[in-house]
Amino acid sequence: MAKILALDTSTDACSVALSIDGDIQEDFRIIPRQHTRQLLPMVDDMLTAAGLKVNQLDAIAFGRGPGSFAGIRIATGAAQGLAFAAQLPVLPISTLASIALTAAREYQVDRVISTLDARMNELYSCTYEIRDGMPVALMNEAVSAPENIVLPDDGQWFAAGKGWVYLDKMSSAVQHAVGTPVLDIYPSAAVMCELASRAFARGEGIAAELAQPIYLRDTISWKKISEQKKKGQ
Numbered sequence: 033m034a035k036i037l038a039l040d041t042s043t044d045a046c047s048v049a050l051s052i053d054g055d056i057q058e059d060f061r062i063i064p065r066q067h068t069r070q071l072l073p074m075v076d077d078m079l080t081a082a083g084l085k086v087n088q089l090d091a092i093a094f095g096r097g098p099g100s101f102a103g104i105r106i107a108t109g110a111a112q113g114l115a116f117a118a119q120l121p122v123l124p125i126s127t128l129a130s131i132a133l134t135a136a137r138e139y140q141v142d143r144v145i146s147t148l149d150a151r152m153n154e155l156y157s158c159t160y161e162i163r164d165g166m167p168v169a170l171m172n173e174a175v176s177a178p179e180n181i182v183l184p185d186d187g188q189w190f191a192a193g194k195g196w197v198y199l200d201k202m203s204s205a206v207q208h209a210v211g212t213p214v215l216d217i218y219p220s221a222a223v224m225c226e227l228a229s230r231a232f233a234r235g236e237g238i239a240a241e242l243a244q245p246i247y248l249r250d251t252i253s254w255k256k257i258s259e260q261k262k263k264g265q
Contacts, residue, residue: 034090036228037114038221039065041107042099042127043148043194048074048124049151049221050082057082058222067106075114087118093228095219096124097246098156098173099148102165106244112240119235123228124244127219132160132167134223135192135214143187145210147195150175155195156248159184166230175248178202178255183209192217 033053040047046067049058059074079085086092094111097104104127115122131146142162147155156175160167170184178198183189189210191199196213199206235263 034229034232035084035088036091036093036123036225036232037078037086037089038093038095038224038228039071039075039107039111040095040127040130040219040221040224041071041103041110042095042219045218045220046070046074047221048078048088049225050078050084051197051225052082052132054229056222056225058220058225060220060222062218067103071106071110073138075110086114086120089118089120091121091123091228091232092116093123093125093221093224093231094243095127095130095224096179096244097127098150098218099127099173101247104247105118108245111114112243115243116240121232122240122243123231123237124246125224125227125231126158126169126173126175126246128156129160129167129169129227130159130163130219130223131193131217132158133227134220135190136160136162136167138217139190139214141190142144144190144192147191147193149194149197150248152183153177153198153201155198156197157181159189166227173246174246175249181206190214225230 047060064194128146132144178201191210191213
């Protein structure tokens with residue numbers, strides 16, 4: 033097992049979690065527009081309570097998106113900075129996979145369509161099956177108009193996440209297949225710790241400078257640490 037810190041700021045929720053050999057503690061807050069001010073103090077409090085310094089961790093995980101453009105930049109930048117200084121690997125974790133795992137556990141379901149509101153009358157989405165307790169994506173994460181949402185098959189699916197505010201704009205087939213969505217399921221750093229622990233055990237950690245947010249839109253740019261340094265020279 034490992035010591036992994038996870039950060040997520042992809043939605044109105046801001047969360048920090050610490051996994052020590054599988055024992056997870058989380059600080060989860062709904063604090064719109066306060067992520068920049070609150071995230072690092074939350075990290076400091078979490079590590080202090082555990083009696084740890086950043087360089088005593090094994091890896092840092094972060095919610096890499098999709099989600100709020102500004103939000104995922106905050107978590108990506110914080111994870112990069114902390115990991116780069118301590119020479120730790122980072123573990124980018126899907127926000128939609130986090131939602132799927134939370135939904136599966138809270139509602140005892142094994143087929144989930146996770147969504148987030150992408151604004152501009154669009155949503156982010158991905159379908160998952162829960163296999164051996166973990167979410168397995170059945171499609172690529174996508175951003176689309178509500179009327180373009182399609183399902184992998186004709187069966188029933190559990191609908192989770194804020195993107196389901198657009199349900200009334202979706203096809204009748206989708207509305208029938210998902211029933212009543214549960215909107216108030218957020219990405220969670222605690223769940224990301226679990227996903228990250230599996231990824232870390234598989235050797236999927238990457239160097240801090242390679243960490244990238246996932247926007248699913250092509251109009252947003254992100255500069256790696258090396259590129260940021262060049263700009264400042």
